Amino acid sequence: MNEIGSPIILHPLIDGVVLLSVPVSQMWRVATYVLAKRLQGRKRYPLVLMLEPLFRCNLACAGCGKIQHPADTLARHLSPDQCFRAARECGAPIISIPGGEPLLHPQIDQIVAGLIEQKKYVYLCTNALKLEESLVKFAPSKYLSFSVHMDGPEKVHDRLVCREGVYRVAIRAIRSAISAGFRVTTNTTLFDGVDPQDIRSFFDEMMELGVEGMMISPGYGYEKAPLQDHFLRRQQTKELFQRVLVNRPRRWKFNQTPLFLEYLQGRWELECTPWGNPTYNLFGWQKPCYLVDDGYCDTYQELLDSTNWDLYGHQSENLSCRDCMVHSGHEPTAVMSTFGSLNGLLTTAKMTLFPQGRVSSTEDDNQLPPRNPKNDLVQLTVLP
Numbered sequence: 001m002n003e004i005g006s007p008i009i010l011h012p013l014i015d016g017v018v019l020l021s022v023p024v025s026q027m028w029r030v031a032t033y034v035l036a037k038r039l040q041g042r043k044r045y046p047l048v049l050m051l052e053p054l055f056r057c058n059l060a061c062a063g064c065g066k067i068q069h070p071a072d073t074l075a076r077h078l079s080p081d082q083c084f085r086a087a088r089e090c091g092a093p094i095i096s097i098p099g100g101e102p103l104l105h106p107q108i109d110q111i112v113a114g115l116i117e118q119k120k121y122v123y124l125c126t127n128a129l130k131l132e133e134s135l136v137k138f139a140p141s142k143y144l145s146f147s148v149h150m151d152g153p154e155k156v157h158d159r160l161v162c163r164e165g166v167y168r169v170a171i172r173a174i175r176s177a178i179s180a181g182f183r184v185t186t187n188t189t190l191f192d193g194v195d196p197q198d199i200r201s202f203f204d205e206m207m208e209l210g211v212e213g214m215m216i217s218p219g220y221g222y223e224k225a226p227l228q229d230h231f232l233r234r235q236q237t238k239e240l241f242q243r244v245l246v247n248r249p250r251r252w253k254f255n256q257t258p259l260f261l262e263y264l265q266g267r268w269e270l271e272c273t274p275w276g277n278p279t280y281n282l283f284g285w286q287k288p289c290y291l292v293d294d295g296y297c298d299t300y301q302e303l304l305d306s307t308n309w310d311l312y313g314h315q316s317e318n319l320s321c322r323d324c325m326v327h328s329g330h331e332p333t334a335v336m337s338t339f340g341s342l343n344g345l346l347t348t349a350k351m352t353l354f355p356q357g358r359v360s361s362t363e364d365d366n367q368l369p370p371r372n373p374k375n376d377l378v379q380l381t382v383l384p
């Protein structure tokens, strides 16, 4: 599974007209949860639990840094009870299940059912190779979405997942899941060398398929991943995402905050809040985030208390964080900012109505920005 496995908190509230592509109850749950934490004076709290029930996968993608464990580790998985305990202990309203490939877990249906019983909004991240045959194990629910890994159009996706034909299997599975009544989203990781126009056409195709929304993120530069030459540096990330997102049509729906999309284009500054998307896996609670492995804790509280958070994030100048702009570290900041104050909410609504990247209604490549645009940066932080 790619590193974007982190979901999806909400879809923009307003898009010309009121338009929701996640259940109102999900958005309401997140908004009231954030407000409650603020009223309690909590500075650090979880929004999305990254629950990795196994590291085993049926693909070996070029950009993946998750599957390079010894064979005995790859053979193991978390039990349903371990998953339920982690979800209860952490308390995050949303749970993302990446991996590995979660559909390889023999009890994944029990895990999902138990999490739904806890009224968690679950995003099951999958490469979709086993999705179609697995649909019978699940029931459509507002609490469950399949988040399908799609890294671009057929040629690009199959190259990045290092196997021909995967794209077509995924498209077929998405169609089947949607027609069976399931919520389906896509998650797309971008790497250096992709053609922005290819990605734009791909987004059109995904929306035509009827997915609820799309998630995008730059790839994280895993040391162990084979794709070392194609990880984006920070400035490259901003330039690429400007070219992908500028002038975007209203039909594209992203399951991400407008603030995060602005951040990817270098128009807003967000500092990482890794405790917002904590990771629990076979080894425990991973320090400090989904991407970096600096040790493990037995409890989420211990993770909060024992991690020196000043050592992480862009401002720390930690080499592991230097070029990181990924969703799992920065979307929580955007969400906390959106729902943490009236100002944040109004700013988000304004950016949704008047996205800075939409400069006209044409999609002519001439409208794309120059490679090194000067942008006004706005510092946006989570209020204590």
Ligand code: SF4
Binding pocket: 272, 273, 274, 288, 289, 290, 291, 292, 312, 313, 314, 320, 321, 324, 325, 326, 328, 329, 330
């Ligand atoms: S900035 Fe650092 S701590 Fe934050 S998500 Fe990225 S790698 Fe993890």
